[in-house]
Amino acid sequence: MKAVVYKKYGPPKVLKLTEVEKPKPKDDEVLVKIHAATVTSGDVRLRSSNFPPLFWLPARIIFGLFRPKKKILGHELAGVVESTGKDVSRFGVGDAIFGTTTMLNTGSYAEYICLPESWKHGVVESKPINLTFEEAAALPVGGMTAMYLLEKADVKRAEKVLVYGASGSVGSYALQLANKEGSSVTAVCSDSNFEMVESLGADNVIDYKVEDYSERNEKFDIVFDAVGKTSKTKAKKVLKENGAFVSVKMLTKEKDEHLKRIREMAVQEEIQPYVDTYYYLDEIVEAHEYVESGRKRGNVVIKIDDDE
Ligand SMILES: NC(=O)c1ccc[n+]([C@@H]2O[C@H](COP(=O)([O-])OP(=O)(O)OC[C@H]3O[C@@H](n4cnc5c(N)ncnc54)[C@H](OP(=O)(O)O)[C@@H]3O)[C@@H](O)[C@H]2O)c1
Numbered sequence: 001m002k003a004v005v006y007k008k009y010g011p012p013k014v015l016k017l018t019e020v021e022k023p024k025p026k027d028d029e030v031l032v033k034i035h036a037a038t039v040t041s042g043d044v045r046l047r048s049s050n051f052p053p054l055f056w057l058p059a060r061i062i063f064g065l066f067r068p069k070k071k072i073l074g075h076e077l078a079g080v081v082e083s084t085g086k087d088v089s090r091f092g093v094g095d096a097i098f099g100t101t102t103m104l105n106t107g108s109y110a111e112y113i114c115l116p117e118s119w120k121h122g123v124v125e126s127k128p129i130n131l132t133f134e135e136a137a138a139l140p141v142g143g144m145t146a147m148y149l150l151e152k153a154d155v156k157r158a159e160k161v162l163v164y165g166a167s168g169s170v171g172s173y174a175l176q177l178a179n180k181e182g183s184s185v186t187a188v189c190s191d192s193n194f195e196m197v198e199s200l201g202a203d204n205v206i207d208y209k210v211e212d213y214s215e216r217n218e219k220f221d222i223v224f225d226a227v228g229k230t231s232k233t234k235a236k237k238v239l240k241e242n243g244a245f246v247s248v249k250m251l252t253k254e255k256d257e258h259l260k261r262i263r264e265m266a267v268q269e270e271i272q273p274y275v276d277t278y279y280y281l282d283e284i285v286e287a288h289e290y291v292e293s294g295r296k297r298g299n300v301v302i303k304i305d306d307d308e
Contacts, residue, residue, distance in 0.1 A: 001019070001020060001021075001022040001110060001111040001112050002017060002018070002019060002020075002110070002111050002281060003017075003018065003019075003020045003072050003109060003110035003111065004016065004017050004018075004072065004073065004074075004109035004110070004281060004284045005018055005020065005071040005072055006047060006068055006071065006073060007067060007068070007071060008067050008068070009047065009048060009049035009067070009068065010047070010048065011048065012047070012284075012285040012286075012288035012289050012292065013285055014047065015047065015073070015109075015284050015285055015288060017281060017282050017284065020072075020110070022111075022112050023112060023113065023114045024114070025083060025084060025085045025088075025114045026085050026114065026116075027085040027086050027087040027088075028085055028087045028088060028116050028117060028118075029084075029085045029088070029114040029115060029116050029117065030081045030083075030084050030085070030088055030091050030097070030114070030115055030117055030124070031081070031082045031083045031084070031112060031113075031114050032077065032079040032080065032081055032082065032097060032112065032113050032114070032115060033079050033080050033081075033082045033111065033112055033305060034077050034078075034079040034108060034110060034111060034112060034113060034304045034305065035078055035079045035080065035133035035134075035137075035303075035304055035305045035306075036077065036078050036079070036132075036133040036134040036136070036137040036301055036302060036303055036304060036305075037074045037076060037077045037108035037109055037137055037301070037302045037304060038074070038075075038076040038108075038137050038138055038141075038299055038300060038301050038302060039074075039279075039284075039287045039288055039290075039291045039300045039302060040075055040076065040141050040142075040169065040291070040299075041168075041169070041291060042075060042141065043073045043074060043075065043106075043288070043291070044288055044291050044292045046063060046068070046073060046106070047073060047288065048292070049063075062104065063104075070104075070105070070106045070107065072106060072107040072108075072109055072110050073106050073107075073108075073109050074101070074106055074107060074108030074109040074110070074302075075100050075101050075102070075106060075108060075140075075141055076098075076099075076100055076108060076137050076138065076139075076140050076141050077098065077099065077100075077101070077108035077113065077137055078096070078097070078098035078099075078127055078133040078134070078136035078137040079096070079097065079098075079113075079133065079304075079305070080094060080095065080096050080097070081093055081094065081095045081097060082112070084117075088117045089117070090117045090118065091117055091124075091126075095126065096126065096127040096129075096133070097124050097125065097126060097127055098124070098125060098126075098127045098128075098133075098136035098137060098139060098140065098263075099115070099122060099123045099124035099125055099140055099259060100122065100123050100124075100140045100141060100144075100254060100259075101113065101115065101121070101122055102121055102122060102123065102254055104121075105121045105122070108137075109281065109284060109302065110304075111304060111305070118256070119254075119255075119256045123140065123144070123254045123255070123256055123259045124259075125259050125260060125263045126263070128263055128266040128267045129267070130266070130267060130269070131266060131273070133305075134275060134278060134301045134303060135272075135273045135275060135301075136266075136273075137301055137302075138169070138273035138274075138275055138298070138299035138301055139262055139263075139266060139273050140254075140259055140262065141169070142168075142169030142170045142172065142173045142273075142298075142299065143173045143177075143258075143259075143262040143271070143273075144252075144254050144255065144258045144259060144262060145170045145173075145248065145252050146170050146171075146173035146174035146177050146224075146226070147173070147177055147258045147261065147262065148252045148253060148255070148258060149170075149174070149224060149246040149247075149248070149250065149252060150174060150177055150178060150181070150222070150224070150246070152244075152246055152250075153221075153222045153224065153244035153245075153246045154244065155177070155178055155181045155183065155222060156181055157221065158178065158181070158183045158221035158222045159183060159184060159221055160183060160184050160186070160218075160219070160220045160221055160222075161174075161175075161178040161183040161184070161185050161186070161220060161221060161222045161223075161224060162185075162186045162188065162213060162220045162222070162223045162224065162235075162238065163175045163178065163185060163186070163187050163188065163202075163224045163226055164188045164208075164213065164223065164224065164225045164226060164227065164229070164230045164235075165188065165189065165225065165226040165227030165228075165229060165230075166185075166187035166188060166189050166193075166197045166200075166202060166226060167187075167189040167190070167193035167196055167197060167297050167298070168226055168227050168296070168297075168298070169274075169296075169298055169299045170226045170227075170248055171187070171189070171224075171226030171227065172196075172197070172200055172274045172297075172298045172299075173271065174224050174226050175187050175197060175200055175201060175202050176200050176201055176270075176271045176272070177265075177271065178222070178224070179200075179201040179202075179203075180265065180270050180271065183221070183222075184203045184204075185201065185202050185203050185204075186202070186203065186204040186205070186206060186213075186218075186220070187202035187204070187205050187206070188205075188206045188208050188213050189205065189206075189207070189208065190207055190208060190209050191207045191209070191210075193297060194207075196274065196297055196298070200272070200274065212234075213230075213234075213238065214230075214234040214235065214237040214238055215237070216238055218238060219238060219239065219240045219243070220238055220239060220240065220243060221239075221240055221242075221243050221244070222239075222243060222244050222245075222246065223235035223238065223239055223243070223244075223245050223246075224246050224247075225245070225246070225247035225248060225249070226248055227248065228247060228248050228249045230247075232245045232247075273298065273299060274297065274298030274299060275298060275299050275300075275301050276296050276297040276298050276299060276300055277290065277296070277300050277301070278300075278301050278302075278303050279300065279301070279302055279303070280302070280303050280304075281302060281303075281304055284302065287300055287302060
């Protein structure tokens with residue numbers, strides 16, 4: 001099968017499209033023919049080994065001290081079950097699924113992948129029937145991260161939420177999820193992304209290039225840092241007394257129950273994945289260059305099998 005492999009950390013050009021052996025499912029695994037994957041900011045960080053100084057050594061120990069342990073990147077995917085191990089009961093041949101490989105188990109930049117049908121090493125659900133494979137692949141990481149952090153901040157009690165960096169993947173889901181919980185959402189982004197965030201439900205917008213949100217004479221229940229570029233100190237200036245600051249810099253956990261809820265909300269058209277650009281597998285270097293620029297809006301999708 002075709003897959004993108006990287007044998008060393010470095011710039012996008014370390015990614016090479018090549019032939020590798022097609023995997024075979026273990027007893028508890030499904031073999032998935034992947035139709036679409038994504039390039040996340042996390043993939044870019046893994047490829048370049050650009051971890052914050054405090055996490056650099058632990059990350060290198062986990063992901064490979066001198067070279068990457070997992071040669072195929074990619075966390076998100078959507079595709080069709082091609083075969084199943086003998087113990088698999090949740091999915092059958094021909095089922096359309098979407099989900100993640102989890103942070104430690106990458107591998108979706110490929111034509112096929114084997115995933116356990118249940119969490120521990122994968123979070124997989126039936127694909128929302130109303131979404132294309134490309135849209136479904138863009139749901140899990142940003143959606144689950146936003147849901148985890150909003151729960152931590154007790155979004156159900158929040159009247160006003162400020163999402164800093166609302167035009168990224170996590171930000172675009174955070175603003176939609178907070179909105180669905182009944183909060184009024186102020187989106188901080190540049191003016192070129194006002195239309196995008198308003199189309200996703202933002203009630204107010206602030207251009208971070210011309211205004212410092214923390215100088216506003218306004219109080220919020222939650223400040224959600226969706227791009228890791230603001231701070232608790234700044235956020236405190238506009239937080240209510242019992243307000244909460246959450247950030248993508250915090251540790252989060254992928255949970256089956258979150259993917260189920262994300263799926264249900266997508267089916268009910270309560271949230272929608274925002275896809276910025278599509279690339280093919282042989283354009284993976286360009287896709288990584290674009291995501292690394294830090295300018296992507298929502299999600300960047302890799303089309304692997306166009307034949308829906
Ligand atoms: N903790 C976790 O589990 C977890 C999970 C997923 C992602 N993450 C992390 O979350 C971060 C965001 O990832 P992402 O993929 O959602 O988004 P992203 O692609 O990193 O964000 C791109 C967006 O951020 C905006 N942006 C850039 N600089 C900004 C600034 N100073 N202020 C406000 N907006 C700014 C850009 O808009 P402009 O072009 O207009 O500036 C662009 O639309 C990454 O660091 C990623 O590693 C963490």
